[in-house]
Amino acid sequence: MSTAAPHTPPTATAAGGATVEFRGLRRAFGATTALDGLDLDVRPGELLALLGPSGCGKTTALRILAGFETHDAGEVLVDGKPVTGIPAHRRDAGMVFQSYSLFPHLTALDNVAFGMRMRGTGKAERRARAQELLELVGLPQHAARYPHQLSGGQQQRIALARALALTPRVLLLDEPLSALDAKVRLTLREEIRRLQRELGITTLFVTHDQEEALSMADRVAVLRAGRLEQCAAPAELYARPATAFVAEFVGTMSRIPCERAVAGVALLGRTYPVDGTLPADGPLEVLVRPENVVLRPDTDGAAQVTGASFLGAVTRLTARLADGTEVKADLATEAAAALPPGSRADITLPDRPVLVDRRR
The missing domain is CATH 3.40.50.300 (P-loop containing nucleotide triphosphate hydrolases)
Known part of the structure; x- marks a missing residue:
């Protein structure tokens, strides 16, 4: 605790x-x-x-x-x-x-x-x-x-x-x-x-x-x-x-499947260090907040935008990965206009430690 x-x-x-x-x-x-x-x-x-x-x-x-x-x-x-x-x-x-x-x-x-x-x-x-x-x-x-x-x-x-x-x-x-x-x-x-x-x-x-x-x-x-x-x-x-419970109860979180790596966990084509303790066994997921998800227009990107919710200065996009995982991303509304539903995007996370939990 x-x-x-x-x-x-x-x-x-x-x-x-x-x-x-x-x-x-x-x-x-x-x-x-x-x-x-x-x-x-x-x-x-x-x-x-x-x-x-x-x-x-x-x-x-x-x-x-x-x-x-x-x-x-x-x-x-x-x-x-x-x-x-x-x-x-x-x-x-x-x-x-x-x-x-x-x-x-x-x-x-x-x-x-x-x-x-x-x-x-x-x-x-x-x-x-x-x-x-x-x-x-x-x-x-x-x-x-x-x-x-x-x-x-x-x-x-x-x-x-x-x-x-x-x-x-x-x-x-x-x-x-x-x-x-x-x-x-x-x-x-x-x-x-x-x-x-x-x-x-x-x-x-x-x-x-x-x-x-x-x-x-x-x-x-x-x-x-x-x-x-x-x-x-x-x-x-x-x-x-x-804890994962606090992360999901306080604010919005997306869960993205990841794999164990030598220096942390691997997901979205990169390796990220772990914030806290890595679960000892079992498949894993990274928990990430919408404001920490970066989406950029890319016709060959790994994510497809499937929805958008206008929230004023920010628009919350929903993007689907190849395995069906859905990820929320908060972008400035002006930037989100370049990613209408149906478009493809490159998806990355900030280069800092991530919170990891056992996969549900």
């Missing part, structure tokens, strides 16, 4: 955030193993995204940290202290759910103030704090509205304000944007990141959306079958995936 890249806390206020540690965390539901020895550290004041397919254990880890779920083995520590046995309302964590979970009979202001009310905060103080938080999330004029009078994005802002009301040292976000449309999702993504940086709260953000994770997080932890595959800064995760 990969070690994380050096990280600078997002703001000077991040020191107020807590450290979070998962140590050998295990949880099973009957015959289904949700967490299988999860080891992960979250640094003070950072936003760490838990990314992975459905069933990988990311939400289970979040709920165990929040105190809503128990674990079978292992340990969860906040600021170096175990939290097992501490009830959820005493864990100094705020949680925002996918479904908003607002009280329909309370106004926006009263929803935000609810936690403070349960803690016995005086009416004047909690209402002043709730109004302050509504201003923080950009909804001061909606204080008297009920949830059914708010849009989905506005409800999620209220839910975020409620989670912040008790000044938690850890903020937990469980796919809070998945129920929203694309434009609102983008706006709230930026808003959550701004608030997190401003407040310096250690934040765990669960998502299955790779774009969301890469655009928001200081680091991204990719989970698979209850285990950590890699935890790294977004740029490192994308450019240097530690």
Whole structure:
């Protein structure tokens, strides 16, 4: 597994955030193993995204940290202290759910103030704090509205304000944007990141959306079958995936058959060094991202262009090799115009180490 890249806390206020540690965390539901020895550290004041397919254990880890779920083995520590046995309302964590979970009979202001009310905060103080938080999330004029009078994005802002009301040292976000449309999702993504940086709260953000994770997080932890595959800064995760699973889950990858060679692997008429460890046996494939595939018009080329998808400044071409392998290539749209479907092309990769996996 990969070690994380050096990280600078997002703001000077991040020191107020807590450290979070998962140590050998295990949880099973009957015959289904949700967490299988999860080891992960979250640094003070950072936003760490838990990314992975459905069933990988990311939400289970979040709920165990929040105190809503128990674990079978292992340990969860906040600021170096175990939290097992501490009830959820005493864990100094705020949680925002996918479904908003607002009280329909309370106004926006009263929803935000609810936690403070349960803690016995005086009416004047909690209402002043709730109004302050509504201003923080950009909804001061909606204080008297009920949830059914708010849009989905506005409800999620209220839910975020409620989670912040008790000044938690850890903020937990469980796919809070998945129920929203694309434009609102983008706006709230930026808003959550701004608030997190401003407040310096250690934040765990669960998502299955790779774009969301890469655009928001200081680091991204990719989970698979209850285990950590890699935890790294977004740029490192994308450019240097530690495993084939990470490579294919984060971004688009093509697989090209290759052969073992003295100095690496041979494909497309050239030999390339290997990034990482070469599988000990079996047939092999190289994993390559579309932007790293070079196509040039060539009537005798080894690839035939079979499709093109216009993406603005870039066009994604699909090229088929003689053995039927299909390879994606991102070219500047102007250059792609010289390679219409049906044309032949020379295909090469950059002269640098390649990621190799067993052939499927």
